[in-house]
Amino acid sequence: MAPRNSTSWDAGRFLKTLAYFDVIPFFSCLQRLFKGQPQHPINSPTGAKRMGVVLVAGATSALGQQVVQRLLAQGYQVRSLVPDLQRGQAMGTQADLLVANLTQTETLTPEALGNIDAIVYYSAAVPSASTNASYSTASLSTQNLVQAAAPVLSQPGETTFFDFTYPSTSLKELWGAVDDVVMGGVSQSEVHLSDSSALFVGNVSTANSGGFASIRTRNFSSAIALGNYQGIKLRVKGDGNRYKFLLRTEEKWDGVAYSHSFDTVSDQWMDIEIPFSALVPVFRAKTVPNDGPIDPNRICSCQFMLSKFEYDGALNPQFTPGPFQLEIASVKAYGGPTLPQFVLLSVATSLQLQSDSTSLSQDEERVRSSGIPHTIIRLYQSTKLTGDRSQETVNPKDIAELCVQVLAQPEACNRTFEKAVN
Template sequence: MSDKNRSQWDLGRFIETLTYFEVIPFLNWVQQLIQGRPQKYENQPIGGSNVGVILVAGATGGVGKRVVRRLKARGEKVRCLVRDIDKAKAILGDDVDLVVADITKPETLTPVVMANIQAVICCTAVRVQPVEGDTADRAKYYQGVKFYQPEIVGDTPENVEYQGVKNLVEVATKYLSKSNEKLIFDFTQPSTELKNVWGALDDVVMGGVSASNIIFVENTALFTGNVSTDNSGGFASVRTKNFEPPFDLSGCEGVELRVKGDGQRYKLFLRTDAKWDGLGYSYSFDTVANTWINIRIPFANLIPVFRAKVVKDAPSIDTQKVCSWQLMLSKFEYDGALNPHFSPGGFTLQVESIKGYSQNTLPQFILVSSAGVTRPGRPGLNLDEQPPAVRLNDQLGGILTWKLKGEDSVRASGIPYTIIRPCALTEESGGQELILEQGDNIRGKISREDVAEICVQALQQITASYQTFEVKSAENITNSINWESLFSQLQPDRNVENRE
């Protein structure tokens, strides 16, 4: 194409751009009549797969079924790992995602079971039932049953409490995304929605003749085109339509781009204003030619701009209301300064993903263990004063010993975790005040309802990460618990291997 032709402003492309981004009401109305109602874009990660599944192991058990019920009530995506599908349907209903697997058989923990998980709650336990014919001194055990000795039914504590938990941890580690990252755009698996939300926005809107496009090739988004400084132009960009509702990135410290460029300096814009020509928050980043790099952009470093001019009295970005995104190659930096790494002509920027990031981490593996796991064999311990589970540990196949080894496999995994050690479990109503301690010394009881609530709440609390604690109920009923404050009173585990 000759310089003469390239300098001719394209009115048709100008109108097409404004129509695509729904700037001209009348044209938008005509377009909707022809194409149907416009699609709404939800503020969920955009890609080729659904993300955010919480996997519950032991989902048909006393605690597990209550965890599932609570997660569903919160609107979470739940997947239940079960061994008996008919039993699971009878307990959990038909409206739950059920997968058949057995944590004691790692070959059953397939990609179908583990796909798209963001967290695991493990409530598995060996079955224990009372057997008649023992003394009161040794027999008092689960659910207040007296004059009976407990007996293991089915699989062994070693297989379930240790090897099974270890199997689940090892497989989950391969599938869990980093909890301190929030996937926003996944260009490796582009969905139809993703392809329809991005469009070109070039200097044609101000009389220029630059032209760009976004193409989805080789599991990436390719921002490419030609930048011309003719007609006082000099920028090309791709921008999303407005998201409704907007993205809530309040839990993040910034965004991270995975890109491969051509050595030029590009810009990223985030907008919290749905206006076509409103305030944007910009960051310039350099690329390395033909090399994949990660670009971290702290929200604190974003520059508020309007038409490439810095708005000095603008507030910091409201990260709860990010409604549109834009990538740009421009001749200019800010306030008339030139881009030091700009050259007119063809350009290419490949983008693999855009994520939110944080230095803090939410728990991704919640393990329901038991109080007393460190007490068997503890020097100077008076067994007569200990709960039956401690006194009968050997008779029960070392159940507490194996639970402790299962805990250790979680702590050594590198996954952010919360290990909950409840005292004796009951079928009483929940909603009582809770007492959390560390050191494995307390005795008492706690409702399965309250343990299930702790599991669900821990997933939302950064202060619950890398914590191991015992818990029992107080006598008082409470209407609300400050979970952040409750967890923050604890001391994180020390010497966690592979901890990030």
């Protein structure tokens, strides 16, 4: 029998795809062994209650390091703001490092900060655990940080799934191509990380009865719980094609996915909101209504796709074979509770302690007046407590744990907590 056409199927690329996504565990292990890749990319989403990047300012202080460690332990993606690279590396942490000076606004650009979801800021001068030096910050630093963060913080009620405006190697290692080569086709795609976005690019062909190209994440290290959110928001720039966005709630390679199609306009940035209720359960582009609605508390992976098919044999009305490009800036969950986005660890002044007044420090005033949902944790030295303030004291580990807890509590928004430290 003669071949269907002159375009040959690439068996090597087929095996490479299956190995990349752990469909063939033995080959996957060999790839990681020879390439030195970790089993799970360190920046892959986890089961943390908040998925976006948390910036820790004052991270080289003893308390700041405790905060970083607790956030990482809870599965958060962390970016540590440090005064210089040497001190940042001396911390020996898996957190990303941002070298910046809080007194110099030119170092706090939107490009440097990236698309962060929350900030934990220790405004006091605290001796460093590693160098016995102090990382001194002043009220001006708080003002600069608030002003720089306001334009880049996620909107209240949103949390970041993927932020491609702040690319990393581990983020690229999480995504891979799944094209119609797995069905005998010859389409090809890949993902490139630029300075400000991810590019899903390639060539989609209908040869060999094919007609789709996609990029997909490996399974997350643990399922993401998004039950408190209404849906997914995409920030994309397309080429006029109709694409699909898919979520999966099981770790099967070839299982049911929940899909939504969206149209793009050539060279125009768009915000696409996809309610969870609008996602359609599909298996190989055929709807499976008996599977019911998606369980947003079990998100295991996600995928972008360009396909000649819509659903149940219908053709994609906006499909054009050939070269394509979809630029992706971010993937977020929207419609959730408003959570604290600026946690200020503030140390009470001697004047406040002596007067027992409710006057605010300049740091606290600037955070309160910013309009950013916040939590203030006001710290006192236990030996200086006056009046009716509690004599119960907590250690730095407890303070760090409190910072992590308030980030996930809507009830902590715009509130001030007083804690005595020993």
